Amino acid sequence: MKIIALLTDFGLSDNFVGVMKGVIYRINSEAKIVDLCHQIESHNIHQAAFLLKKSYPYFSEGTVFVVVVDPGVGGERKPIIVKTEKYLFVAPDNGVLSFLVERDIKKIIHITNEEYFLKPVSRTFHGRDIFAAVAAHLSEGERIENFGPAIKDMERIELPEPGVEKNRLLGEIIYVDRFGNLITNINRDVFLQFIERKKFRIVIGETRISKISSSYQEGKEGSPIAIFDSFDNLEISLYRSDASRSLNLNKGSKIYIEKSNT
Amino acid sequence: MKIIALLTDFGLSDNFVGVMKGVIYRINSEAKIVDLCHQIESHNIHQAAFLLKKSYPYFSEGTVFVVVVDPGVGGERKPIIVKTEKYLFVAPDNGVLSFLVERDIKKIIHITNEEYFLKPVSRTFHGRDIFAAVAAHLSEGERIENFGPAIKDMERIELPEPGVEKNRLLGEIIYVDRFGNLITNINRDVFLQFIERKKFRIVIGETRISKISSSYQEGKEGSPIAIFDSFDNLEISLYRSDASRSLNLNKGSKIYIEKSNT
Amino acid sequence: MKIIALLTDFGLSDNFVGVMKGVIYRINSEAKIVDLCHQIESHNIHQAAFLLKKSYPYFSEGTVFVVVVDPGVGGERKPIIVKTEKYLFVAPDNGVLSFLVERDIKKIIHITNEEYFLKPVSRTFHGRDIFAAVAAHLSEGERIENFGPAIKDMERIELPEPGVEKNRLLGEIIYVDRFGNLITNINRDVFLQFIERKKFRIVIGETRISKISSSYQEGKEGSPIAIFDSFDNLEISLYRSDASRSLNLNKGSKIYIEKSNT
Numbered sequence: 188m189k190i191i192a193l194l195t196d197f198g199l200s201d202n203f204v205g206v207m208k209g210v211i212y213r214i215n216s217e218a219k220i221v222d223l224c225h226q227i228e229s230h231n232i233h234q235a236a237f238l239l240k241k242s243y244p245y246f247s248e249g250t251v252f253v254v255v256v257d258p259g260v261g262g263e264r265k266p267i268i269v270k271t272e273k274y275l276f277v278a279p280d281n282g283v284l285s286f287l288v289e290r291d292i293k294k295i296i297h298i299t300n301e302e303y304f305l306k307p308v309s310r311t312f313h314g315r316d317i318f319a320a321v322a323a324h325l326s327e328g329e330r331i332e333n334f335g336p337a338i339k340d341m342e343r344i345e346l347p348e349p350g351v352e353k354n355r356l357l358g359e360i361i362y363v364d365r366f367g368n369l370i371t372n373i374n375r376d377v378f379l380q381f382i383e384r385k386k387f388r389i390v391i392g393e394t395r396i397s398k399i400s401s402s403y404q405e406g407k408e409g410s411p412i413a414i415f416d417s418f419d420n421l422e423i424s425l426y427r428s429d430a431s432r433s434l435n436l437n438k439g440s441k442i443y444i445e446k447s448n449t
Numbered sequence: 450m451k452i453i454a455l456l457t458d459f460g461l462s463d464n465f466v467g468v469m470k471g472v473i474y475r476i477n478s479e480a481k482i483v484d485l486c487h488q489i490e491s492h493n494i495h496q497a498a499f500l501l502k503k504s505y506p507y508f509s510e511g512t513v514f515v516v517v518v519d520p521g522v523g524g525e526r527k528p529i530i531v532k533t534e535k536y537l538f539v540a541p542d543n544g545v546l547s548f549l550v551e552r553d554i555k556k557i558i559h560i561t562n563e564e565y566f567l568k569p570v571s572r573t574f575h576g577r578d579i580f581a582a583v584a585a586h587l588s589e590g591e592r593i594e595n596f597g598p599a600i601k602d603m604e605r606i607e608l609p610e611p612g613v614e615k616n617r618l619l620g621e622i623i624y625v626d627r628f629g630n631l632i633t634n635i636n637r638d639v640f641l642q643f644i645e646r647k648k649f650r651i652v653i654g655e656t657r658i659s660k661i662s663s664s665y666q667e668g669k670e671g672s673p674i675a676i677f678d679s680f681d682n683l684e685i686s687l688y689r690s691d692a693s694r695s696l697n698l699n700k701g702s703k704i705y706i707e708k709s710n711t
Numbered sequence: 712m713k714i715i716a717l718l719t720d721f722g723l724s725d726n727f728v729g730v731m732k733g734v735i736y737r738i739n740s741e742a743k744i745v746d747l748c749h750q751i752e753s754h755n756i757h758q759a760a761f762l763l764k765k766s767y768p769y770f771s772e773g774t775v776f777v778v779v780v781d782p783g784v785g786g787e788r789k790p791i792i793v794k795t796e797k798y799l800f801v802a803p804d805n806g807v808l809s810f811l812v813e814r815d816i817k818k819i820i821h822i823t824n825e826e827y828f829l830k831p832v833s834r835t836f837h838g839r840d841i842f843a844a845v846a847a848h849l850s851e852g853e854r855i856e857n858f859g860p861a862i863k864d865m866e867r868i869e870l871p872e873p874g875v876e877k878n879r880l881l882g883e884i885i886y887v888d889r890f891g892n893l894i895t896n897i898n899r900d901v902f903l904q905f906i907e908r909k910k911f912r913i914v915i916g917e918t919r920i921s922k923i924s925s926s927y928q929e930g931k932e933g934s935p936i937a938i939f940d941s942f943d944n945l946e947i948s949l950y951r952s953d954a955s956r957s958l959n960l961n962k963g964s965k966i967y968i969e970k971s972n973t
């Protein structure tokens with residue numbers, strides 16, 4: 188039984204997601220559908236690409252991911268299938284698949300075979316007419332070569348990468364979760380390599396932190412803590428409180444780390 | 450394996466929907482449940498009827514739809530089953546099934562057989578005690594005649610229909626989706642019949658539009674566009690932007706179309 | 712086929728719930744997952760315990776409940792399994808399982824066997840690394856004794872209980888649902904025992920009510936009504952309207968009932 192995981196910016200207040208599921212089950216009544224997330228900000232390709240990157244490795248081999256954040260729907264961007272070592276991804280070719288692990292990518296298909304589409308194909312809802320329908324056929328074991336020609340590459344977007352400048356590691360907040368935790372683009376490896384086991388100071392807004400906590404509990408005394416989150420990104424948190432609101436920091440806020448002299 | 454699709458105004462912040470699913474699986478552990486939408490505005494029968502109309506044709510034959518927008522719960526409105534050519538609908542008889550395709554309706558049953566209810570039946574949550582339970586039994590193949598007597602008709606509500614007045618086609622916004630797209634009650638057929646292949650002008654608020662776009666991409670230059678949406682209604686949109694907020698238009702806003710003199 | 716029901720404060724705007732489901736299906740591809748609710752207020756153990764209490768009896772025997780409201784994640788609180796007559800519960804030992812029916816509890820297990828965890832176990836997301844993984848193994852029929860040693864008791868929290876003072880039954884609002892209905896901690900039995908079939912007066916804010924309605928319909932005339940809700944708690948409601956907003960009452964608001972002299 189194949190899993191189809193949906194990641195969209197469709198929200199849950201309309202019928203978009205429900206109708207996609209109707210279409211999937213009409214084609215493959217044995218599919219198992221998982222809502223990965225539908226609350227991506229409207230048209231925010233970066234956010235979707237980031238959440239996908241952090242999520243897909245937790246799924247079973249063979250899962251088909253359908254990623255529909257598609258501001259260019261009805262335009263010239265291509266619908267594509269990307270096959271990796273373990274998974275299949277169906278999405279518009281707009282960068283939303285940029286953060287898959289590069290070496291795992293085995294093939295990219297430009298979806299052109301309209302046999303697999305829901306007809307007539309609308310100009311405004313390819314999530315239903317193309318992506319859901321194609322994913323359902325894929326989940327039945329249809330070979331990806333049947334959907335269209337292989338292509339060499341896909342669109343890429345870039346996450347803001349941390350960089351070193353004047354002996355400081357500069358990063359930024361790239362995501363704020365529902366608890367108000369501030370997730371940075373600095374991951375564990377980059378951090379450890381930079382500090383070289385020396386003392387350090389993390390500076391963000393008015394906040395200064397000089398150690399990495401190993402659990403939220405350490406923030407009990409009321410000061411913000413720095414911690415590696417469950418996806419290995421450096422995160423700034425306030426115990427049982429909303430760090431984003433309390434510290435007045437948000438996506439895009441700058442953070443830097445400096446090695447301590449002492 | 451039968452699909453049960455749920456459409457309610459219960460939201461997702463309480464346990465209502467989760468408990469309905471618990472009840473369904475207790476009766477039919479093989480059911481496949483789809484959330485069509487749970488964010489209908491509280492008690493808004495029109496909105497539920499509209500979303501149902503736009504959604505149900507996308508589902509597999511045999512799907513059982515459970516529609517619970519039920520301001521009259523515990524009162525005298527009847528619980529009913531409507532059987533159409535391909536589907537079954539379970540709902541309170543308050544108009545929420547008004548927009549099913551009329552000629553497809555084969556039978557209407559007044560649900561009276563309490564054997565199929567969860568006991569004791571509360572006075573405030575028939576979604577759990579009657580509608581979920583009845584749907585689960587239906588999805589097991591129970592014959593609809595067993596649930597109660599056939600009745601001749603059900604309650605009807607009406608959508609505001611577009612009309613022609615002084616050579617203008619008058620309509621209104623009947624739905625605003627999460628992207629802020631303004632969906633009107635003017636569908637493709639009504640529009641085409643009115644304009645008779647002549648030039649036309651669409652007037653809504655301060656906005657004037659004189660063509661139908663074929664994709665959102667055409668709105669790139671920043672002006673509002675008119676487009677037929679994926680369910681064939683005339684829609685006013687702003688490229689990558691919220692038309693409702695930007696144009697200060699909402700449900701109930703009037704729109705009209707006039708044939709151009711030139 | 713075993714049901715796994717999820718109750719969390721993770722919301723639906725992040726990937727937390729989707730990733731938990733990915734983990735569950737990777738371990739048991741035959742599991743059936745139900746979202747009981749994910750919109751518990753951040754860290755509100757009371758609210759989760761209350762919703763769980765009201766919901767679990769509606770589920771099939773054998774259901775595994777995963778309750779993750781876990782402000783102490785990464786700290787010293789234990790992960791536990793509670794086995795009752797009919798169900799299994801997996802949760803942090805922080806009181807969130809306090810309102811299970813006491814006499815039904817058969818065994819409490821301190822989960823210590825790391826074989827069942829997702830490795831490496833993060834310090835911030837045990838919902839994924841411990842609770843989802845353990846629930847998936849349980850749903851495959853793994854014996855609870857394999858997860859760790861039995862313990863004698865678990866953490867308990869208390870709901871504010873109604874009390875009698877100066878001949879008045881004092882209670883409070885403990886929950887407000889999406890419709891704005893005000894749910895009190897006074898249940899049907901406590902109420903009936905107090906009033907002894909005499910006349911009574913319910914006092915809450917500026918509102919005075921002297922009868923129990925049997926359906927929302929009775930509120931048609933515009934005045935607030937008192938009704939026993941579908942889970943048998945005394946509830947204050949306004950017909951087709953939001954009682955919380957209209958009456959300016961919320962969680963924590965006091966209510967009392969006095970026997971009438973006449």
